[in-house]
Amino acid sequence: MNQQAEIIQVQDLRKSYGELKAVDGVSFSVSSGEVFGILGPNGAGKTTTVEILEGMRAPDSGSAVINGIDVRKDPRAVKKVIGIQLQSSAFFDRLNLTEILDVMGSLYHREIDAMDLLRDVELDDRANALFKDLSGGQKQRFSVASTLVNDPILLFLDEPTTGLDPQARRHMWALVQRFKSEGRTVLLTTHYMEEAEELCDRVAIMDHGKIVAMDRPAALVESLLSKGFRKEHTEKLANLEDVFLDLTGRELRDE
Amino acid sequence: MLKHLFQTNPTLSLTRASMKIWFRDRQAIFWTFFLPVVLISVFGLLDFGAFRTVDLGMVDLANNDASRKLIGEVRALGTFDISEDLSEDEEREALLDGDRDLVLIIEPGFGEEQSPVRRQVTVVYNQGRAQESAAGQTIIQHVLDGMTFAEGNISERYSIKALPVDSRNLKFIDFLMPGVVAMSIMQMGLFSVAFSFVQLKSRGVLRRLKATPVLPASFIFAQVFIRLTVSILQTLVLVGLAVVAFDVHLEGNLGFMLLLALLGGGVFVSMGFAVSGWARTEDVAAPVANAIALPMMFLSGVFFPRDAMPGPLRAVADFLPLSYLADALRNVAVDGASLWSQWDNVLGLTVWLAITFFIAVRLFRWE
Numbered sequence: 001m002n003q004q005a006e007i008i009q010v011q012d013l014r015k016s017y018g019e020l021k022a023v024d025g026v027s028f029s030v031s032s033g034e035v036f037g038i039l040g041p042n043g044a045g046k047t048t049t050v051e052i053l054e055g056m057r058a059p060d061s062g063s064a065v066i067n068g069i070d071v072r073k074d075p076r077a078v079k080k081v082i083g084i085q086l087q088s089s090a091f092f093d094r095l096n097l098t099e100i101l102d103v104m105g106s107l108y109h110r111e112i113d114a115m116d117l118l119r120d121v122e123l124d125d126r127a128n129a130l131f132k133d134l135s136g137g138q139k140q141r142f143s144v145a146s147t148l149v150n151d152p153i154l155l156f157l158d159e160p161t162t163g164l165d166p167q168a169r170r171h172m173w174a175l176v177q178r179f180k181s182e183g184r185t186v187l188l189t190t191h192y193m194e195e196a197e198e199l200c201d202r203v204a205i206m207d208h209g210k211i212v213a214m215d216r217p218a219a220l221v222e223s224l225l226s227k228g229f230r231k232e233h234t235e236k237l238a239n240l241e242d243v244f245l246d247l248t249g250r251e252l253r254d255e
Numbered sequence: 256m257l258k259h260l261f262q263t264n265p266t267l268s269l270t271r272a273s274m275k276i277w278f279r280d281r282q283a284i285f286w287t288f289f290l291p292v293v294l295i296s297v298f299g300l301l302d303f304g305a306f307r308t309v310d311l312g313m314v315d316l317a318n319n320d321a322s323r324k325l326i327g328e329v330r331a332l333g334t335f336d337i338s339e340d341l342s343e344d345e346e347r348e349a350l351l352d353g354d355r356d357l358v359l360i361i362e363p364g365f366g367e368e369q370s371p372v373r374r375q376v377t378v379v380y381n382q383g384r385a386q387e388s389a390a391g392q393t394i395i396q397h398v399l400d401g402m403t404f405a406e407g408n409i410s411e412r413y414s415i416k417a418l419p420v421d422s423r424n425l426k427f428i429d430f431l432m433p434g435v436v437a438m439s440i441m442q443m444g445l446f447s448v449a450f451s452f453v454q455l456k457s458r459g460v461l462r463r464l465k466a467t468p469v470l471p472a473s474f475i476f477a478q479v480f481i482r483l484t485v486s487i488l489q490t491l492v493l494v495g496l497a498v499v500a501f502d503v504h505l506e507g508n509l510g511f512m513l514l515l516a517l518l519g520g521g522v523f524v525s526m527g528f529a530v531s532g533w534a535r536t537e538d539v540a541a542p543v544a545n546a547i548a549l550p551m552m553f554l555s556g557v558f559f560p561r562d563a564m565p566g567p568l569r570a571v572a573d574f575l576p577l578s579y580l581a582d583a584l585r586n587v588a589v590d591g592a593s594l595w596s597q598w599d600n601v602l603g604l605t606v607w608l609a610i611t612f613f614i615a616v617r618l619f620r621w622e
Binding site: 054056076077079080084086088089090091092093094095099102103104105106107108109110111146 | 259261262263264265267268269272275276279280454455458459460462463464465466467468469
């Protein structure tokens with residue numbers, strides 16, 4: 001595996017839809033092994049940026065290099081080394097989870113151990129189930145498992161915990177932390193600030209197609225505090241989510 | 256080894272997956288096989304237009320040697336569908352109900368000296384079934400003539416030397432079967448592609464595939480391959496059913512029919528892709544596919560020959576792809592035509608394939 005110091009290099013990326021500048025001059029880079037978060041309100045251009053990096057969408061201008069490969073020149077070569085979890089994933093009807101993973105693996109010319117991947121996301125007991133019969137959290141976990149069929153060096157997770165209950169979200173966090181410990185690079189987008197704080201080595205905050213801030217979460221908080229910002233109420237030592245998890249446990253629930 | 260190949264080659268693996276998906280879809284199986292099978296069975300069983308066995312009722316009121324001899328001889332012919340256990344009233348009732356073509360009544364005194372009906376029988380016949388009742392009367396007259404000659408001891412009789420020939424007795428089912436094959440291929444190609452592809456598109460399955468390095472060609476190949484395979488299966492099942500269960504004479508080469516099924520399948524699969532490229536949701540794809548299929552079903556001579564159509568309508572109908580496919584299949588199946596003698600129909604289908612393929616490629620969208 002040809003691992004480079006900077007696995008993602010983005011230079012002045014631009015993409016417009018008519019008048020709307022969805023991505024307006026975005027530049028950043030991500031080091032190998034990093035968990036990098038792109039935060040921002042809806043419509044900030046997060047997904048468009050990520051889709052350009054994934055080779056799913058062509059930019060109007062600018063460059064994106066993944067693992068030394070120019071995405072615009074060879075999107076297929078990029079797709080071979082990355083794993084993409086789309087915001088809403090769908091799979092073939094009438095194939096069970098094992099069969100879907102086998103097909104997904106074949107798309108990378110790989111013979112995979114589907115049960116092994118399902119065990120990784122705690123879905124081995126649903127191996128013969130259909131995707132449509134899974135719960136929301138299970139669907140999301142399966143979707144993550146499907147991105148691992150090619151043992152990617154870089155994972156794109158687009159809002160991986162949106163719509164999940166606290167238990168399922170914690171489980172997803174543990175998965176991301178495991179990917180990091182396995183040496184994979186992860187780029188994720190999220191709405192949840194505590195998620196970014198918990199998982200990301202660095203975050204970029206996007207708004208109106210531009211990156212408005214980029215640093216380690218702690219450093220961003222530092223610089224805000226140094227500007228004299230004070231919260232009106234000091235943070236409690238626990239919040240409602242902690243109460244919820246204390247009462248209902250951290251075990252995964254499958255509705 | 257083969258298993259490994261199927262698990263590591265995207266095209267083979269997608270083809271196998273499409274195969275599984277297709278054959279697990281009960282609704283698709285229903286429309287593709289069950290419905291045309293029912294259609295062929297219904298028309299095969301009805302079998303209208305053919306000369307049926309003559310239904311004869313016999314009432315023996317004389318009940319003597321002569322009457323028993325006559326009845327015995329008629330029975331021995333084996334040409335009639337005979338009923339002989341009912342009373343005269345019951346037989347006349349059955350005749351009025353249309354359950355008999357004619358009723359032979361042997362009056363008391365038949366064959367007895369002095370009796371006015373010594374040499375006479377009564378036949379009551381169904382005027383509405385002129386052909387059957389006339390044939391029946393002729394046969395009975397023939398039996399009576401035989402008895403007459405026997406009484407006169409005439410040994411040298413003029414006779415017919417009958418030579419059997421296996422003729423081609425075309426029934427409606429012979430005409431219908433190739434049409435139903437063509438129609439089924441159209442329905443399968445058009446609807447199964449249009450529906451399933453729009454569904455894959457609107458649900459985001461195609462997007463998920465686009466996130467992998469798979470080439471579009473691999474995926475399209477799998478989709479087309481399974482449907483052409485099904486069009487071959489449809490042809491085999493429907494022709495097999497018609498030949499085995501309904502005695503349809505297959506004059507032509509089955510191989511030619513399968514080649515035509517492939518070509519026709521190609522036309523309608525492309526048409527399905529064109530519809531699914533254009534339509535964003537299933538709700539749009541359904542009426543569009545119906546708007547294409549329904550007129551063709553009635554204009555292309557699937558159920559009735561196009562000869563009966565008014566001129567201008569026929570001029571249009573002749574150029575429909577389903578007309579070319581149904582005509583070619585019918586000419587091969589019924590007349591035993593060769594594939595090259597059908598060059599005009601094959602050319603028509605090929606032109607349609609080029610047109611629909613071009614439109615399908617132009618309208619194709621992954622998302």
